[in-house]
Amino acid sequence: MSTKKTEREAIFSPKNMKLITGPLNMNNPITVQVLGICSALAVTVKMKPAIVMALALMVVTAFSNLLVSLLRNGIPARIRIIVQLVIVATLVILVDQLLKAFIFDVSKQLSVYVGLIITNCIIMGRLEAFAMANKPWPAFLDGIGNGLGYGLLLIIVAFFRELLGSGTLLNYQVIPQSLYKAGYVNNGMMILPPMALITIGVIIWVQRYYNRTLIEK
Amino acid sequence: MYTNRYIFTYAAVLVIVAAALLSLAAMLLKPFQERNLTIEKIRGILSSAQVTQADASNAIPLFNKYIVKELILNPKGNILDTYTKSPKENAPAFKLDLKKEYYKKSHNKPYSLPLYIAQKDGKTIYIIPMRGTGLWGPIWGNIALTSNFKTVVGVFFGDESETPGLGGEIKTPKFENQFIGKTIFNDQGHFTSIKVVKGGIIKLPANQRIHGVDALSGATLTSNGVNAMLRDALKSYLPYIESHR
Secondary structure, three states: OOOOOOOOOOOOOHHHHHHHHHHHOOOOOOOOOOOOHHHHHHOOOOHHHHHHHHHHHHHHHHHHHHHHHHHOOOOOHHHHHHHHHHHHHHHHHHHHHHHHHHOHHHHHHHOHHHHHHHHOHHHHHHHHHOHHHOOHHHHHHHHHHHHHHHHHHHHHHHHHHHHHHHOEEOOEEOOOHHHHHOOOOOOHHHHOHHHHHHHHHHHHHHHHHHOHHHOOO | OOOHHHHHHHHHHHHHHHHHHHHHHHHHHHHHHHHHHHHHHHHHHHHHOOOOOOOOOOHHHHHHHHEEEEEEEOOOOOEEEEEOOOOHHHOHHHHOOHHHHHHHHHOOOOOOEEEEEEEEOOEEEEEEEEEEEOOOOEEEEEEEEOOOOOEEEEEEEEEOOOOOOOHHHHHOHHHHHHHOOOEOEOOOOOEOOOEEEOOOHHHOOHHHHHHEEEOOOOOHHHHHHHHHHHHHHHHHHHHHHHHHO
16 A cells, blocks of 8 residues: 555545535536436426435436446446446335435435436446546546436426416415405416426526526537 | 445445444334324315315324224124224224225235224215325325215325326316215116216216316326226125114
8 A cells, every 4th residue: 555656635636525516517418418317307307305315316427336346347348237236226115215204204305206216317427427436535426426416406496396386486475465465466387397398498598698608609 | 446345345434334224213203203103094074074274283083083983894884893993094994905905806805994983064975085096196085975874075186197187187176076966876777987087077877967076187097096096996885884874
């Protein structure tokens, strides 16, 4: 060990910080990498499930990245996808069981989507693209970063859907009753999945308007 | 390059470790999860009896306060088991799995039915649990009746996978509150159940409106499921109701 030259990087070096901040904007898993769209449509009707889903996904990406990165030199290449799946599935079931035990209401709302984290493309994508070729700490940060990027988008979409669809935010009524009396109605369309897709589309549009480099030629 | 032997060993060890971890987690978390399911069931029962302030922390005390008796009935309406002890959530009637009983019923085997009796503000309320099928999956609920078994005190509905915003609306107070004060018997004493009426009860003759509620727009099949569930559940209890009202 001591013979190896250990050029230690600071834990939060600029390079490592980029792993966290990159996915928030320029390398966002949903709007730029176009991964994990379907769960983003399903769990964004209200803010609370969106936040919990984002946290659950962040925990799973971070720890599966960490574990796969720790094991990366021992994983036989021929069965690496299976190994990755076993690790991801184990973590997801753990998260699901914990939600069922401690935040039952939210787990009911998320229903099958927690289980579907297993098939969320963000996780497998990051494992293959990053964790298999990088050291554990950067891999862990990459998982956190992508989880945050996913969560950020989820929360933005859920904000608009809950506000316009139910008139509430985190289940608190924010649109005053007087407005309803004046003839305002909640937009039922916002509750349905197609509007989530349109909302994401609008976000992609706004993002590319401000970041011209993202526009494909 | 790895040998086949290495690959097999690797896979076996990985799977065994994962399995051990998951079984451990399942065992440790089971008591918490079962408690959540109990609370969920209790909230449904209380909500139909118009005790709506039950949340995770006070559901069990409230249940013990309001429920006075839990019965198990056979299809002929005879009482098989009466439970008045505390804690109420340990009653055999409460532990009865309606899904299994309805399965036995559909296969013409003997089955039993739970019935909850509550005391609220000096009045006796009978609470009948129900289970049926919606459009995409199971739906369930409870219907609470006054002591003469005629008037509805309240209902509660739940679903597994009805379309949010359409069929999923059956579990909103707006839909549920329509049932309050409706009757399941007509003036001649014949069983009528309560119908969820497409297009609204305005379409019914005036004397029928007391047995109907407005259907949800865009959710015809879920509404049909609610209809069938109410009719089937109430019908199974008719022998008991007829002999006690």
